[in-house]
Amino acid sequence: MSITTQFMVSPVEADSEAKLPxxxxxxxxxxxxxxxxxxxxxxxxxxxxDVAVSVTTAITGGTPDIEGVGDAAGATTWxxxxxxxxxxxxxxxxxxxxxxKATGGKYYSTNSYIKMTxxxxxxxxxxxxxxxxxxxxx
Amino acid sequence: xxxxxxxxxxxxxRDSVAHLPxxxxxxxxxxDFVTETAxxxxxxxxxxxxxVLAGAVQITETVDGTAQDFDGLGDDSDPDGWVADGSIVGAxxxxxxxxxxxxxxxxxxxxxxxxxxxxTLTFEVAxxxxxxxxxxxLLIGGLTAEV
Numbered sequence: 001m002s003i004t005t006q007f008m009v010s011p012v013e014a015d016s017e018a019k020l021p022x023x024x025x026x027x028x029x030x031x032x033x034x035x036x037x038x039x040x041x042x043x044x045x046x047x048x049x050d051v052a053v054s055v056t057t058a059i060t061g062g063t064p065d066i067e068g069v070g071d072a073a074g075a076t077t078w079x080x081x082x083x084x085x086x087x088x089x090x091x092x093x094x095x096x097x098x099x100x101k102a103t104g105g106k107y108y109s110t111n112s113y114i115k116m117t118x119x120x121x122x123x124x125x126x127x128x129x130x131x132x133x134x135x136x137x138x
Numbered sequence: 139x140x141x142x143x144x145x146x147x148x149x150x151x152r153d154s155v156a157h158l159p160x161x162x163x164x165x166x167x168x169x170d171f172v173t174e175t176a177x178x179x180x181x182x183x184x185x186x187x188x189x190v191l192a193g194a195v196q197i198t199e200t201v202d203g204t205a206q207d208f209d210g211l212g213d214d215s216d217p218d219g220w221v222a223d224g225s226i227v228g229a230x231x232x233x234x235x236x237x238x239x240x241x242x243x244x245x246x247x248x249x250x251x252x253x254x255x256x257x258t259l260t261f262e263v264a265x266x267x268x269x270x271x272x273x274x275x276l277l278i279g280g281l282t283a284e285v
Contacts, residue, residue: 009181009256010170019161019275047194047234096239104192104236104244136161136194136234136275 019135021049030059030125033118040129042071042112049105050132051078051114052093055125059086062121069116071106074099078114086118086125105134157280159191166259168201168270177209178267182257182274184213189279191248193220193257194236201229201261201270209260211237211274217260219243220276229261229270248279 032038042048051069058064064086068076077099084092094101118125164182171178178201184190193211208226210218217223219242225235243249259274261267 009183010172011164011166011180011182013183013185015164017163019163020158021161021277045233047236049236101239103238104194104241107233107235109233134161134194134234136163136273 030122057126059125061123192277205264
């Protein structure tokens with residue numbers, strides 16, 4: 001009976017393809033910031049599931065902080081200011097309640113960016129930035 | 139010190155096995171619709187012992203008709219358990235629409251299909267459909283309960 005059920009559906013199992021999600025990794029430095037914002041490129045058609053940040057060299061100068069990760073829709077749509085600092089130990093990623101994570105990820109229909117805002121007057125600061133790419137092509 | 143700590147635990151690192159989650163991608167067209175009462179449904183196969191973590195839908199060609207409307211991605215138990223009715227307004231071509239974390243099966247962290255089942259893509263239809271196509275993705279956990 002189970003096999004019969006399989007054959008009744010359309011499409012069938014053999015019509016499917018496997019697609020792998022993967023992390024896209026960037027290095028970032030305080031020196032990359034334009035008016036205290038570091039921009040990471042997003043390509044039209046990207047469906048991004050998550051973002052993550054590490055700090056390998058703590059931000060110094062001014063009042064050191066990472067003030068959020070977001071995109072063109074807002075400065076903290078991926079990671080709120082309260083959930084990340086300029087001296088992160090380990091890796092911080094987006095939380096389920098945060099805007100773009102709550103919707104199951106975000107599809108970008110045009111070339112765009114994800115941005116990370118750091119505090120003003122930064123004199124040091126570096127780390128890694130990751131986007132969890134769905135691996136799906138729209 | 140870190141290495142010493144590793145060796146002291148049981149099981150240790152070498153006892154682990156890697157399993158990869160992956161998206162299972164299906165294309166669908168209006169030719170796959172099974173007409174039901176006021177609804178057109180596409181059935182996708184779900185094998186037994188399959189753990190699904192998420193779902194997503196894309197309409198690449200608009201489902202024609204004035205009253206056509208996306209009614210959800212789910213299964214026979216919950217037709218919009220993976221991508222909720224209302225996630226797509228109408229049935230117009232557009233980008234990838236993921237299931238929100240508030241969707242019924244996302245709230246539970248996914249669903250383990252223990253027996254053969256079907257995934258359903260449902261549209262409300264008011265007339266015969268002559269256009270419409272797209273894709274459906276299921277994020278397969280890669281783990282099985284098989285012993």
